Amino acid sequence: MVVNIKNLVKRYNELLAVDNVSLSIKEGEIFGLLGPNGAGKTTLINTILGLTRFDEGSIEIFEKDFKKHEYDIKKEIGIVPQDLAIFEDLTAYENVDYFGRLYGLKGNLLKERIEEALNFTGLQERKKDFPKKFSGGMKRRLNIACAIMHHPKLIIMDEPTVGIDPQSRKMILESVKKLNKMGSTVIYTSHYMEEVEEICSNITIIDHGRIIAKGTKEELKAMIAFEERVTIQLSAISFNLVDDIKKIDGVKECLLQENELLVVSVRGAGNLSRIIDEVGGKGIEIKGLNIEKPTLEGIFLILTGRSLRD
Amino acid sequence: MMVFIYSIKRILRDKGMLLSMIVLPIAFITLTMIISGDGEYIFNIGVADFDGTSFTEDFIKSLESRGTILRIEDEKEIQRKIIDNSLQLGFVIPQGFTRSIMDNESAAEIKVHRINETDVSVPVGLYIENYLGAAKHIAETVNGNEDDFYRGVEYYRNGLNGIEGLSIDNETGDRIITLNGMGFLVMSMLFFSSSAATLILEDKKNKTFYRVLSSPLKLKSYMLQNLLSFLVVTQLQILAIMLLMSQVFKMNMGPSIINLIILLFAFSLVCISFGNALTSLSKDSRQASVLIPLLVMPMVMLGGCFWPRDIMGATLQRVSNFVPTTWILKGIEKVLHGQPITAITTELIILILFSVVFFLLGTWKKSEVTA
Ligand SMILES: Nc1ncnc2c1ncn2[C@@H]1O[C@H](COP(=O)(O)OP(=O)(O)OP(=O)(O)O)[C@@H](O)[C@H]1O
Ligand SMILES: [Mg+2]
Numbered sequence: 173m174v175v176n177i178k179n180l181v182k183r184y185n186e187l188l189a190v191d192n193v194s195l196s197i198k199e200g201e202i203f204g205l206l207g208p209n210g211a212g213k214t215t216l217i218n219t220i221l222g223l224t225r226f227d228e229g230s231i232e233i234f235e236k237d238f239k240k241h242e243y244d245i246k247k248e249i250g251i252v253p254q255d256l257a258i259f260e261d262l263t264a265y266e267n268v269d270y271f272g273r274l275y276g277l278k279g280n281l282l283k284e285r286i287e288e289a290l291n292f293t294g295l296q297e298r299k300k301d302f303p304k305k306f307s308g309g310m311k312r313r314l315n316i317a318c319a320i321m322h323h324p325k326l327i328i329m330d331e332p333t334v335g336i337d338p339q340s341r342k343m344i345l346e347s348v349k350k351l352n353k354m355g356s357t358v359i360y361t362s363h364y365m366e367e368v369e370e371i372c373s374n375i376t377i378i379d380h381g382r383i384i385a386k387g388t389k390e391e392l393k394a395m396i397a398f399e400e401r402v403t404i405q406l407s408a409i410s411f412n413l414v415d416d417i418k419k420i421d422g423v424k425e426c427l428l429q430e431n432e433l434l435v436v437s438v439r440g441a442g443n444l445s446r447i448i449d450e451v452g453g454k455g456i457e458i459k460g461l462n463i464e465k466p467t468l469e470g471i472f473l474i475l476t477g478r479s480l481r482d
Numbered sequence: 483m484m485v486f487i488y489s490i491k492r493i494l495r496d497k498g499m500l501l502s503m504i505v506l507p508i509a510f511i512t513l514t515m516i517i518s519g520d521g522e523y524i525f526n527i528g529v530a531d532f533d534g535t536s537f538t539e540d541f542i543k544s545l546e547s548r549g550t551i552l553r554i555e556d557e558k559e560i561q562r563k564i565i566d567n568s569l570q571l572g573f574v575i576p577q578g579f580t581r582s583i584m585d586n587e588s589a590a591e592i593k594v595h596r597i598n599e600t601d602v603s604v605p606v607g608l609y610i611e612n613y614l615g616a617a618k619h620i621a622e623t624v625n626g627n628e629d630d631f632y633r634g635v636e637y638y639r640n641g642l643n644g645i646e647g648l649s650i651d652n653e654t655g656d657r658i659i660t661l662n663g664m665g666f667l668v669m670s671m672l673f674f675s676s677s678a679a680t681l682i683l684e685d686k687k688n689k690t691f692y693r694v695l696s697s698p699l700k701l702k703s704y705m706l707q708n709l710l711s712f713l714v715v716t717q718l719q720i721l722a723i724m725l726l727m728s729q730v731f732k733m734n735m736g737p738s739i740i741n742l743i744i745l746l747f748a749f750s751l752v753c754i755s756f757g758n759a760l761t762s763l764s765k766d767s768r769q770a771s772v773l774i775p776l777l778v779m780p781m782v783m784l785g786g787c788f789w790p791r792d793i794m795g796a797t798l799q800r801v802s803n804f805v806p807t808t809w810i811l812k813g814i815e816k817v818l819h820g821q822p823i824t825a826i827t828t829e830l831i832i833l834i835l836f837s838v839v840f841f842l843l844g845t846w847k848k849s850e851v852t853a
Contacts, residue, residue: 221696246698253696257689261492273484274697318693 173235174199174326174357175220180229182215182381189215190226191381197359197374199325202352204372205361206468208476212381213361214254217330220359221251234325247275250324250356254331256315258303264290265299268317275322282321289321292347309340316344320351327351328359333367345371365469377472384475392471399424400441401470404433404451405460413454420446425474431459436474485694485704489711493678503674503719508726510666514659515731525549527606528560528572528595535580537635541613544639548606557593564595571596571603573610583614584621584631613638657818660733664814665787667723667746668807671716671753672778676770678712679757683767709754716750736818745817745826748833749810755840756806762844781805806836 175197182190189212197203207213218224220231222238222245231238233245258267268286277285290296293313303311316332329348333341348371352358362368368375369389376386385392409428417426417433422441427434433451437443451458464470493499527549531538545551552569554560560572572595579592594610596603616638617631624630682705685691694704720743727733735742760777764770782788784798785807791799802808813829 223692223695243698246696249696251693251696253689253692255689255692257693259492259685259690260688261495262488266488266491270484270488271693271697274694274699276698 173197174201174233175203175359176232176235177216177220178230180216180219180226180231182212182219182224182226188381190219192229193378193381193383194229195376195383195386197357199357200352200355201374202348202358202360202372204368204375205359205378206363206365206368206375206472207361207378208363210380211363211378213378214330215381216378217251217328217359217361220328221249222246247322248325250319250322250327252316252319252327252329252332254334254361256311258311258314258318260303263300263302264295264306264314264317267303267314268321271318272321277322285321285323289317292320292350293317294343307337307340309336312336312340312344316347320356323354324356326359327356330361331363332360333362333364341367365467365472369468375468377468377475379476385471389468392468395471398439399474400437400439401464402435402437402444402447403462403464404435404447404458406431406433406451407457407459408455410454410456413451413456416454417447417450420450423447427473427477434473483707485699485707486711486714489681489708490715492681493711493715499674499677502670502677503715504670504722506673507663507666507670507723510669511663511723511727511731514662514666525571525606526552526563526569528552528554528563528569530555530557530560530572530574532577533575533579537580537583537617537632538575540635540639541617544613545606545609548609560595564597567597571606583617584626584628586618586621586626657734657736657815660727660735660818661811661815663723663727663731663733664742665782665811667720667727668749668785668810669778669782669787670723671719671746671750672756672781672807673774674719675712675716675750675753676757676760676774676778678715679754679761680767680770682708683761683764683770687766709758712754712757713750716753717747720746720750734818737820738817738823741817741823741826742814744823745810745813745829745833748830748837749806751837752806752810752833752840755837755844758844759840762846781807784808786811806833809833809836 173196175195177196178194180190180193181188191212193212193216205213205216215224219226220233222242234241234248236245238245259270262270265286268289269282272282272286272289287296290299293316295310295313295317298306298310303314306314312332312334316329319329320327332348333344336344345367348358348360360368360372372389374386374388375392377384377392385395387395409431413433414426414428417423417435420443422437422443423435424438425434425436435447448458448461525548527545529542529545529551531542531553532555542551549570554563554569554572557574560569560574563569564572574593574595576591576593592610592614594607596607617635620634620638621631624634682691685694695701724735724739724742728735760773761767761770764773784794784802784805785791786802787807791802791808791811794802809829809832813826813833816826816829
């Protein structure tokens, strides 16, 4: 077990930032930690890194007690912080060199690893430039380069793709897979469902500091495979619409988001025509209708009643 | 030691910091040199020699190390030039002066002109008095024998050269300028070290601090390496400014450079721990950059970096005992006056105490790591 967290609780005064979280991450996984803003992802990571004290529970990393083996544990972790953590007054090369040395690399090995990290993140040609000349995506990539040159056993990436172009994002996702193949266990937090779906083998969804679902991608999808999901685009909305649809047999959940209605029914409910009638009966025109396949986005919506990117 | 090395690199790359470290004191020192240059550094001596013997020639020559000699064979002209300040001192040697000395007559005297007894003209006046007094003694002793008289005077002059620097000469004026320059060095040390300390706040802001904390490096080591780098760069600053003062501006650095350096080193400890206290007590680098001048300027002014503390009222002088700048300048003044290291132990101890107090202030507030 690379990470083993048991009944972790972290409070900021009244606020429960982490609420009785237990999870374990096995070697070789890409572990997805999914949750909206303020869910407690960063707080959880900070407790893993020993940067934030927690109130209850226990954390074991590499099956060692953190306090007793702080040095050994930290040496084997690479962290890509959510906020860019690079020196603006050092070049790309110097940035990687700085953190490489911080993790105890020296001499030729250090040089090799710096080149490797720069190649890996596609910054080789810009290594002599200062980050202020970089685009947002390049800075993000440098942020990653600074975390991987010591070949850590565990790489923690806290929303490494925030606010960047699709190309850089693709490159970063590819590199996460590569790093994983090279032997690192990865913790990857995000509020982008597609990302987590694409790269993660195990996914935990948290909200308000609590785990609301966990499992493999397939397991999570199976959770809603028992459901039928229909989205209907409406020309207008009506006051009682949601309540009335909820009264229809077989409807488990009904949500209205702007002009789009999401209706979740138990499998085989066969209530689609009644739903359409209900809408039509209120004088609302149906502009589009879509029967959805299960997605993680959907799981989140079902479990929390909110869209991930709220 | 990599944090240390990188920290030095980053300081030397920072234009603002280089400005406060080197350019600021140089600008201030140059400015004072220009302002005070006429009165103190340039010392013009006007001479009208109506006697023209080899005794008077030698005497005038011996004055060359004390100022620029201008031959003006007209007493009125000398007086005029003293009034318009193009001469700081002038004297007239009447005809038959050498003869009258050798004959032990007191009739002929050298007439010395100067506006008033300024700090800088006093030593030259004294020198002239001493020289002539000695010549009279020699004349008395050799009983008017011309050869013996010249030999005696030459002997006296050589002796003077040998002890130059210790004896009364125009050092007083030099000391004022040097002290002034030191005041600016002290000021810029405070400015530099406190702005260097904001590097740590920078790291907190740009989150590299977060990365450092997640690495195996201990927080203590990170802090110490940073402080050490500030200390080392401050020593470079001291060295650069001292070299500049002595080599380019030809300032008189007093009899003991070593003692000066010891004092300045103690003061650099104060500066570093002051910067550390300031940054650990301020929220971010913006707040710190507002606080720096607010705290440094009063210290600099009270401590006498700009003007002698004597001109301040008694209350202010008492208040000034509570700023470290007072003590470094007191110490420097003593050293420039040739006092031994034992005379500045009080100043050294007080400076060390200041750094301890500031250091404790800096470690008092434990900063929240992930804030
Ligand atoms: N230092 C702190 N002091 C007080 N409250 C905090 C602190 N850090 C985080 N919180 C609170 O804890 C909760 C969890 O925050 P956290 O940063 O862990 O969320 P997150 O899942 O990382 O969100 P995001 O996706 O926006 O990064 C939030 O409500 C936040 O306001
Ligand atoms: Mg976060």
